[in-house]
Amino acid sequence: MVRLIWAVTETLTCDDFLGGKLRVWQPRRGYRAGVDPVLLAASVPAKPGQGVLELGCGVGVASLCLAARVPGLTLTGVEVQADYAALARRNAAENGAAFDVVSADLCALPADLRQRRFDHVIMNPPYFDRGAGTASDDGGRDLALGGGTPLxxxxxxxxxxxxxxxxxxxxxxxxxxPEVLAALSGRLGSIVVLPIAGREGRAPELFLLRARQEGRAAFRMTSALVMHEGVVHQGDQESYTPLVRDILRNGAALPFGD
Structure with a gap:
């Protein structure tokens, strides 16, 4: 486990999400949450009263964005890095969200969590295969981006x-x-994949995937979510498409697979 110690003011920033609806503390250096957990939260079709588990919750951005959109959820997060977990608890308290954050390795969950099932499980696992890349000098960033747990x-x-x-x-x-599909084969069904492309005409770089327990519908891939208007970057001005802007600024839902 990577252990980090931060001074409260010198090494943390407090950043706006959802157009200022959320104020989130996170490390000034190292892994910093951005757009991706907001998109993840927007894609979850949760309903009031349901239970949600986030694996690898970091400082809590995805779960807190989901809580801002859907009231009355029972939210649980698991985070291996104790200082990130502490920030997630602080962020939950300061944003008035009921979010239970457990400091644990996801492969060694506490017994009570191993006995529970949830209406939604969400995750934003490390993007890069640790065996295929070079470690970052920052331990928190290295664990968040490369991880020590196979996908x-x-x-x-x-x-x-x-x-x-x-x-x-x-x-x-x-x-x-392909790794994700192979890992879910025979486990979950009704898989829907939403590719995410930076601009129209560009190959997608990310995807959202939803799968259902006992789902029997055929595999389906939707048209891509395009993040930015125009075919090229036009300086520093904001260029998000209307749907993406609505998600990032207003906490709108991102429907797919419905």
Whole structure:
């Protein structure tokens, strides 16, 4: 386990999400949450009263964005890095969200969590294969981006926590889609994949995937979510498409697979 110690003011920033609806503390250096956990939260079709488990919750951005959109959820997060978990608890308290954050390795969950099933399991696992890359100098960033747990193990743990007819949702890099599909084969069904492209005409770099326990529908891939308008970057001005802007600024839902 990587252990980090931060001074409260010198090495942390407090950043706006959802147009200022959320204020989130996170490390000034190292892994910093951005757009991806917001997209993940927007894609979860949760309803009031349901239970949600986030594996690898970091400082809590995905779960807190989901809580801002859907009231009355029972939210649980698991985070291996104790200082990130502490920030997630602080962020939950300061944003008035009921979010239970457990400091644990996802492959060694506490006994009570191993006995529970959830309506939704969500995850934003490390994007890069640790065996295929170079470690970062920052321990927190290295663990968040490369991780020490194989992607197949993330999906195995997640699939075990999904309740009957309930859902697992993941965001990941497009080149790892075959790994994800292989890990879920025979475990979850009704798989829907939403590719995410930076601009119209560009190959997708990320994808969102939703799978259902006991799902029997055929595999389906939707048209891509395009993040930015125009075919090239036009300086520093904001260029998000209207749907993406609505998600990032207003906490709108991102429907797919419905």
């Amino acid at each position: 197949a193990d993330w999906l195995d743990v997640g699939a075990r926590r999904v309740g009957p007819k309930s859902y697992l949702t993941i965001i990941q890099r497009i080149e790892r889609l």
